Amino acid sequence: MPEEPRRPKAAAGRLALALEALGRSPDGAGPEELSTQVRQLALGQRRLRRLLDAVVAMSEDMDLRAVLRHIVEAATDLVGARYGALGVLGSDGEFVDLITVGVDEERMLAESGLPQGHGLLVGLLADLKPMRVADVGADPRSVGFPVGHPMMTTLLGVPLMVRGRAYGNLYLADKSDGAPFTDDDEAILTALASVASVSIENARLYEDLKQAAMHFQLRMLPELPDLSPLAVEVRYEPASELPRLGGDWYDALTLPDGAVCLVVGDVTGHAVAAAPVMGQIRNMLRALAYDHGGPPSLVVTKLDRALTMFTEPPTATLVLARVEHTGGEYVLRWSNAGHPPPLLVEADGTTHFLAPARHGLPVGVEPSFGRYDDEHRLPAGSTLLLFTDGLVERRGEDIDATLAELADQAARLAGVPLRRLCAELVTGRGQLFDDDVTLLALRLPGEDPVRTSGRATGP
Structure with missing residues (x-):
């Protein structure tokens, strides 16, 4: 039979037995002392492996608070302490956050608050050196x-x-075995703190980059106009991971003939390249809709032709809609270019996906492809939702099931203010998004739903 691989514990045990059989080592150490040294060596190796594991865990996570929690948990485990904590300083030198292990963090913060500017912890920051205290209560700084x-x-x-x-x-408190902290404990905690500083800086830079990308994306998207008596709201959420620039866009404007034009679209592809293409298509479509007018299908056809000016025409899915007020009622006319269908939510919670009679290709694929219009009456007090596929597409889940889930949630929220409706539908489920998400909501005047007031705003 093949020989089993030697385990570290078994190897250490055999070495100790061999040394004991020899009786004495060349340097005069007895077998008990040598066995102790072997055990300490094995313990040091295990600590080193755990330290390396902690370094890998910290480097793989880019969420700053998650990195800080990794640090506290690793420190507590490496040293075998009952309690661990990491206090974070603000720009004014005061504590602004506290991450703990071994205590009820939420309860302690509620009862005690953040650490104050006095005591042992302030001395630690003043000296900027490791601190070991054998008896906290007896220390004059306590x-x-x-x-x-x-x-x-x-x-x-x-x-x-x-x-x-x-x-x-x-900082750590009270080892689990009741022993005092040692030089080795201090050395490994110092090593962890040194490595942790790199992970903290990386997470901070990552957070700064996310915020910069988000700011750039929002600057490329328009502020919504006042469409009274219609109420309008939008919610944009970037992808959960970098790059947070994407190809989603929205627009809303009043056309010269008094109709309201709405559009939600998504440029094919992701990352940085999709964002400027999105801006170009949005501006082209806005100009075509405003200056040339006509039914949505005609405007989308003109966009198809305009995209041929590119050497490699970009592609995008979109829904372009006109909301017209004629004969005392509102009518929706729209053209769908390969995009998820709009969702109509009536005042009583009844929902309808407005699937097109004939599905259209994304724009930029084939300029000679025919475009079609669909029409639907919008009841008083109803809410129209236009959204991108990032809202309903999730890895490993059926699209029909996620669309049904969206309709059910929208039905439950039929009467709430638009801002809350959008927030609940996009971020209320607490999910991470593989793609950026755009949701544009338009509510018609009516008695049943709660009307939002004032000028509508962007995300």
Whole structure:
């Protein structure tokens, strides 16, 4: 039979037995002392492996608070402490956040609040050196524990430095075996803090990049006009992971003939390249709809032809709609170019997906392809939802099921203000988005639903 691979524990045990059989080692150490040294070596190797695992976990996560929690959990595990905490400093030097292990963080913060500018922790930040305290209560720098804070006896803390400045402090209290903190504990915590500073800086840069991308994307999207007596609201949510630039867009405007024009579209492809293409298509479509007019199918046809000016014509899906007020009622006329169908939510919660009679190709695919219009009466008080596929497409889930889920949720929210409706439909489910998401909502005047007031705003 093949020989089983040697396990570290078994190898250490055999080495200890061999040393014991020899009786004495060349340097005069006895078998018990050598066995202790072997055990300490094995413990050090296990600590090193756990430290490396912690470094990998921190480097893989780009969410700043998740990185901070990784740091506290790794420190507590590596040293074998009962309690761990990481206090984060603001620009004014005061604590602005606290991440804990071993205590009820929410309850403690509610009862005690964040650490104050005095006591042992402030001394740690003032010296910017590791601190070990054998008896917290007896230390002259101690000011006691606030209400709701667990009693602690021993303390080991190190400052967290990011780019030469104190970002916060990492401290542990009371080892699980009751032993005091050692030089080895201090060394491994210092090593962890040093590595952690790199992960913290990376997470901060990642967060800054996300915010910059989001700001750039929103600057490319329009502010919604006042369409009274119609109420309009929009919600845009970028993809959960970088790059957070995408090809989603929306628009709403009053046309020269008094009709309201609505559009929601999605440029094919992702990343940085989709954003400027989105801006070009949005502006072209707006100009065609406003200056040339005509039914939605004609405007989309003109866009198809205009896209041929590109060497490699971009493609996009979209819904272009006209809301007309004639004969005392509102009528929706729209053309669908390969896009998810609009969802109509009546005042009583009845929902209808307005699927086109004939499905259209995305724009930019074939300029000679025929475009068609569909028409539907909009009841008083109803809400029209135009959205991109990022709202309903999820990995591993059937699109029909997610569309039905959207309709059910929209029906339950039929009477709430538009801003809340959009927020609940987009972010209320707490999901992560693989693609950017746009939701444009238009509500007709009526007695049943709650009307939003004032000028409609963007996301």
